[in-house]
Amino acid sequence: MGLPVKDNQVEATPIHLFAESAYLNYAMYVIMDRALPFIGDGLKPVHRRILYAMSELGLKVTAKFKKSARTVGDVLGKFHPHGDTACYEAMVLMAQSFSYRYPLIEGQGNWGSVDDPKSFAAMRYTEARLSAYAESLLAEVGMGTVAWGPNFDGTLEEPLALPARLPNLLLNGSSGIAVGMATDIPPHNLNEVVQACIALLDDPDADLATLCRHIQGPDYPTGAEIITPREDIRAIYAGGRGSIRLRATWVIENGDVVVNALPYQASPAKIIEQIAALMNAKKLPLVADVRDESDSEEPVRLVITPRSNRVDREELMLHLFAVTDLERTCKVNLNMIGLDRKPRVKGLVEILNEWLAYRRETVRRRLSHRLERVQDRLHVLAGLMVAFLNLDEVIRIIRTEDEPKPVLMRRFDLTDRQAEAILQLRLRHLAKLEERKLKEEQTALAAEEKQIQAILDSPARLRNLIKKELTADARQYGDARRTAVVEREEARAIAQTQLAPVEPVTVILSEQGWVRLAKTHEVAAETLSYKAGDGFLAVARGRSNQPAVFLDSTGRSYMSAVNDFPSARSNGTPLTGLFKTPPQAHFVAVLMGSAQQPMLIAGDGGYGFVTVLESLHTRNQKGKAFLTLPPGSLPLPPLEIPESETPLHVAAVTLQGRLLIFPLADLPELPKGKGNKLIHIPPRDLKEGADRLLFLQLMGEGDKLVVHAGKQFFALTGGNLQQFMGQRGKRGKQLPRGFQRVSALTVE
Known part of the structure; x- marks a missing residue:
């Protein structure tokens, strides 16, 4: 049984307020201490702690490699009380040349590959040390440049940021997911970024266009090409968000x-x-x-x-x-923790201005720290010079006095610091040569003090020093751009019909509108088996990369690729499942061939025109209104117009047995419509169904026209043909008795 709790020992909080507060604290922790980089050094806390721990272990670029497990152990035990796996993965990332544009760690062993970045060996097998570039982040740590804070248990101190000599945030980039926000900062080329920083130092009011003359765009470690237009890249740098398109x-x-x-x-x-x-x-x-x-x-x-x-x-x-x-998109989200310790998306100009302000303050603190050291040393040297000028008296006081320090301070007007330095002198330093060295040191430090003070007092000199250091670092660590920014043709997938092998095909259409495909031209479509109540209607031969065009009874055309049609051995598939046809409409023809194949199109009302097959093409499932027909009229099967060295003629025969032959050249070429009159059919006869255009046939000079009437037929040649020739649009001449019920027109 627990001890009784008094009412004043319990704090009552509504659960929704407690949950809100707890989640907010967690979110701010993830944002500030885990997922987003700091603009000053471009690092997240885990990366900063790894680099600092390696620096403390003496793992500089000139040192021997040391087991990664040793580094991870130091990081976890001293600064980062989290999982060893996550810590080691962060360490590996900084060592991969295909992940970091300028790696911060050199590794020995298996550190992963481009195929699988997480295929690295365990930390007990790999060895690591800092890279040369890491010196640009760590070289000034002990120079009074950074703020320090206690580690997680308060036993040690760690830097809250590293004194980066270069804008590492842009050079290596960063990525991370926090609570409610994320960051995707791409890497950049060191030389280009340094040139942009120098331009901004020379002209603090420089705009984005000026900086983009130096920074072409991101520079990824794996090379490839950026095909994003430069205007889009500039828009990304202006707003801080967008995407970069990369191509192999x-x-x-x-x-x-x-x-x-x-x-x-x-x-x-x-x-x-x-x-x-x-x-x-x-x-x-x-x-x-x-x-x-x-x-x-x-x-x-x-x-x-x-x-x-x-x-x-x-x-x-x-x-x-x-x-x-081989082509992919990389997100850009320039979200970071600024100097005000607040997360925000920033543009390129703001990032560089803010980093230069950080660098300016870092250099000022470094110089101030050095100035204090120089002044302290000068102060000590002044006391030592007094001792050398009065060496016998100083020795006497030290030998005879029980407490020599206060006596020295009173006798020679020394400070405690100076008196202590005199008492710490070794006997061998009392030689005449040492006195000369002290004077030389005093002169050199005085000159350095004057120089540092001049820089601190002059913003122009401070700016020139920063430019000089940036230029020196660019010479040491810079390299050529790896990712070119180019203009390329937009990627496009080749249509499946173009990818499929081109082969001869035959499209077969049944009376009820079912379609099927034979992958050959050698097929007898009329002899195939059809469903009960169905039969052969039309056939078209072409290539597998050509579409099939269908014409319905209302004059609308439809188009479809043929590769997905079922085999000719089946009953086929209904076209009504592929297209949205008008009510009561049925299909009357199928066509295939070159897009520029000339065609003769006509309706049984006696009107028609010449067109090309491409005019019937459409991607609309509802088809294309192509042939205009009077009420009750139907289209005739279109005729392919062959190439001919001599003029072609059109033979038109009606239901009443009237035949008219006229030059094909008399017909216009139209993309769609009703066309011109081929043969005259009285409107009353057409309306009552007494007459209509029955057949059309094309013939060249010297061809024989054969008229079929059931089982009978006769041929028209020479003078017999001439009597049926006339002007387009005329009534035509009656065929001989017994051949007025024409069943077919053929040409031999």
Whole structure:
């Protein structure tokens, strides 16, 4: 049984207020102490603590490598009481040359690969030390430049920020997810950023356009190309948010496409897998083989072998950019903790101005700290010089007095600091040579004091010092840009109809509007089996990369790719499932061929025109109003107009047995509409169904026109043809008795 609790020992808080307060505290902790980098050094607390711990262990670039487990142990035990796995992963990230533009750690052992950045060995196997570039963050730590705070248990002190000599936030970038916010800062080129900083020091009012003349855009460690337009990049730098489009670079070697640089954080193994999956699914017939030939000399070398020399490499790569990770987007969100210790998204101008203010204050604190040291030493030297000038008296006082310090201070008007320094002198330092060294040191320190004071008193000199140090660091750590900013053609996937192998096909249409496909031209469509009550209507022969065009009884045209049509061995699929046709409409024809294939289009009302097959193309499921028909009229099967060296003629025959032959050239070429009159049919006869245009046939000079009437037929040649020739739009001449019920017109 617990002890009784008095009422005044209990604090009552509504649970919603307690939860709100607790979650807010947690959110602020994640934002400030875990996920977002500080603008001054560009680091999160865990990265800062790792670097400082390694510095304290003496793991500079000139030191021997030490086991990573030792570093992680120091970090966890002294500064960062969290999981060792997370700490080690943060350490690994700073050592990966494909993750950090300017790595802060040098590693020995397995530190992961581009294929799998988390495939690194355990920390008991790997060894590490600081990189040369890390010196730009740590070199001034002990120079009075940074604020210090207690570690988690109050037994040690740690720097709250590192005195970065370079704007590391932009150079290496950062990424993280906090509560309610995130950050994605891309890496940049050191030389370009330094030039922008110098431009801003020379002209504090420099605008974004001026800075963008120096900073072209992000510079990712894996190279590749930035294809985002420069105007968009400038907009990102203005607002602090956006996305950068990255594309792999490639060359042609012996007919193969060799990819030699990948977008940031793209995995070669995953890209190989994506291409292989497309090949297995037969969605990439342009590629015969893909392989990874990467090695230590060429970290990225993906070889793509096209199917043949006829494959357009540019088109192939544009397709692969559209469907694989050879092209990808990297987010940009310039969210960080500013000098005011508040998280906010900032633009490029504000970031550089704020970092320069941080650097200016850091240099001022470094100089002030050094000035204090110089002045203290000068003060001590002044006391030592007094001792050397009165050496016998000083020795006498030290030998005879029980408490020599106060006596020295009274006798020579010394401070406690000076008297203590005299008493600490060793006998060998009393030589005449030492006196000369003290005078030389005093002269040099006096000159240094004067120089430092002049810099501190002059903003221009301070600015020049910062510029000089930035330039020196750029010479030491800078390198050429790896990620070029270029203009490229937009990636586009090749249509599946173009990717599929081109082969001869035959599209078969039944009377009830069912369609099927035979992958050959050698098929007797009329002899195929059809559903009960259905039968053969029309056939069209073409290539598998050509669409099929259908014409319905209302004069509307429809278009579809043919690769997904069922096999000719089946009953097919109804076109009503593919298109949205008008009520009571039925299909009357199917067409295939070149887009520029000339066609003769007509309705049984006696009107028609010449067009090209492309005019019937449409992507609308509801079709395209193509042929205008009077009420009750139907389209006739369109006729392909063949190439001919001699003029062609049109033979038109009506239900009443009237035949008219006229030049094809008399018909206009139209994209759509009703057309012109081919043969005259009295409106009353057409309305009552007494007459209509029955057949059309094309014929050249010297051709024989055969008129079929059931089982009978006769041929028209020479003078017999002439009697039926006339002007377009006339009534035509009656065929002989017994042949007025025409069942077909053919040409021989």
